[in-house]
Amino acid sequence: MTKGPLPADLPRGMDLLHTPRLNKGTAFSEEEREALGLVGLLPEGVDTEENRLRRVMLQLDKKSTDMGRYIFLQSLADNDRTLFYKAIMSDPVRFMPIVYTPTVGEACRTYGHIMRRPKGIYLSINRRGRVAEILRNWPEKDIRFIVVTDGERILGLGDLGTNGMGIPIGKLNLYTACAGVPPRMALPVMIDVGTNNEALLRDPLYLGLRQPRVRGPEYDSFLDEFVTAVQEVFPSCCIQFEDFANINAVPLLQRYRDKVCCFNDDIxxxxxxxxxxxxxxxxxxxxxxxxxxxxxxxxxxxxxxxxxxxxxxxxxxxxxxxxxxxxxxxxxxxxxxxxxxxxxxxxxxxxxxxxxxxxxxxxxxxxxxxxxxxxxxxxxxxxxxxxxxxxxxxxxxxxxxxxxxxxxxxxxxxxxxxxxxxxxxxxxxxxxxxxxxxxxxxxxxxxxxxxYIFPAVGLAVFATEATRVTDQMFITAARAVAAQVSEADLAAGLIYPPLSGILEASIHVAVDVARTIFAAGLARVDEPADLEAFIRSRMWQAHYRQLI
Incomplete structure (x- = not known):
């Protein structure tokens, strides 16, 4: 028996199993299976969340390389987003180097070879004049964070063109895993203006524009169109510029930092x-x-x-x-x-x-x-x-x-x-x-x-609905991170808090940054009496939802 009418937009059957944000796989209850057309599409056994996680860990242990684990985890995210985050949040020390640096660097080198399902939005300069229209193709309508790159300076690896999409994806994974920013409100974006990487241009599996990079006024105009379109389509969104070459990174930040809610994580x-x-x-x-x-x-x-x-x-x-x-x-x-x-x-x-x-x-x-x-x-x-x-x-x-x-x-x-x-x-x-x-x-x-910094700043921006991101917010975050280094940590030679406690560390940082946001008059919500409780109430948790 269901507890009332089902939401009209709730997928059923195979469509539900192919919806990563709702899919629970073998953890769907008997009641959900009957109501949502899943009977016969799953084995009879009903798993707990913990058992699903145990199976993931067992399969990961059979992978012989971190690249293999990276591919497995990204495929898991495509299938069951909650389980993906539950896995990486269960052991940050183990999984950070897999979902982000250093493994993400190798993933970006070969991204056109290992990609199984496209993620995010690709904005080709050949589509100029249509950016707002393309952003509206994204199914989620309340996007609060966009991480965007043009792929020209990926980590220390240089111009990787659209292969650099692994970086926005990885950064947004960390927003959620390390600070509880809701994943459905995050969107990775690739600005494709070509690449000067000759090896990629010769690679038959490369998926970006096969042309030299566009520069100058045409490039600047396309970025202007992008920023303007984000304000139109996702008016509460914060833009994180990521891995742009020096010739563009600094001017982009200078051009937009006092006009829209944005920052550059590399800077x-x-x-x-x-x-x-x-x-x-x-x-x-x-x-x-x-x-x-x-x-x-x-x-x-x-x-x-x-x-x-x-x-x-x-x-x-x-x-x-x-x-x-x-x-x-x-x-x-x-x-x-x-x-x-x-x-x-x-x-x-x-x-x-x-x-x-x-x-x-x-x-x-x-x-x-x-x-x-x-x-x-x-x-x-x-x-x-x-x-x-x-x-x-x-x-x-x-x-x-x-x-x-x-x-x-x-x-x-x-x-x-x-x-x-x-x-x-x-x-x-x-x-x-x-x-x-x-x-x-x-x-x-x-x-x-x-x-240690950007997910917590992001959580504070999300919770307060800040209109701008300032340098003082990063200074506040730095002081809050340093304050969490214990004397025992220092005695062991550590000058950062243990990654094993990154979620609680991020909450501590986010509270201080949110206080800075309220003090500067940049928040679009009223300041709560209990700031920490307010921050925690805004965080997403990696637990399956009861769908009926």
Missing amino acids: QGTAGVAVAGILAALRMTGKPLAEQQFLFLGAGSAGTGIASLIVQVMQQAGLSEAEARQRCWLFDVNGLLVESRNDLASFQRPFAHAAPPANDFVTAIESLKPTGIIGVSAVPRAFNQLVIEAMARLNERPIIFPYSNPTSHAECTAEEAYRWSEGRAIFASGSPFPPVRLGDRTLIPGQGNNV
């Missing part, structure tokens, strides 16, 4: 997680932030984004803007950023200081005497033995952050940083590294993963 999210790591690291060194000096390897959008946020935090610590900028130095393929260089972009200029040119990174270290080096260059092993040893000579506890992803593009490994610094390095990387045994000590590397 602001990476900056937030770096600041969180620095604040926690200073609890180890006992030195104030105002006395630190940082040297970046890489002067693109990520490097300048981190430096800009550090400057703001240093200003809050009492330095002037000029004093704070003087403590952030950047080094790129052409050497140290100094005033005499004439090859710098406008967003790099604020960090070009009056100093002699330097074309050798070790020489720059010896001259500037930084307390920390931050790698965002995507140049593997750029923090070589000479670099680490120079930092160790200058600092009792050198801060070494090789943040480039995936693991194969990290500026150094955890073992190299610890061994060459005699175990004194305060280390965090963008992708995970295993514990390192050094003498009679076991050193546990930290992972400066943006997952």
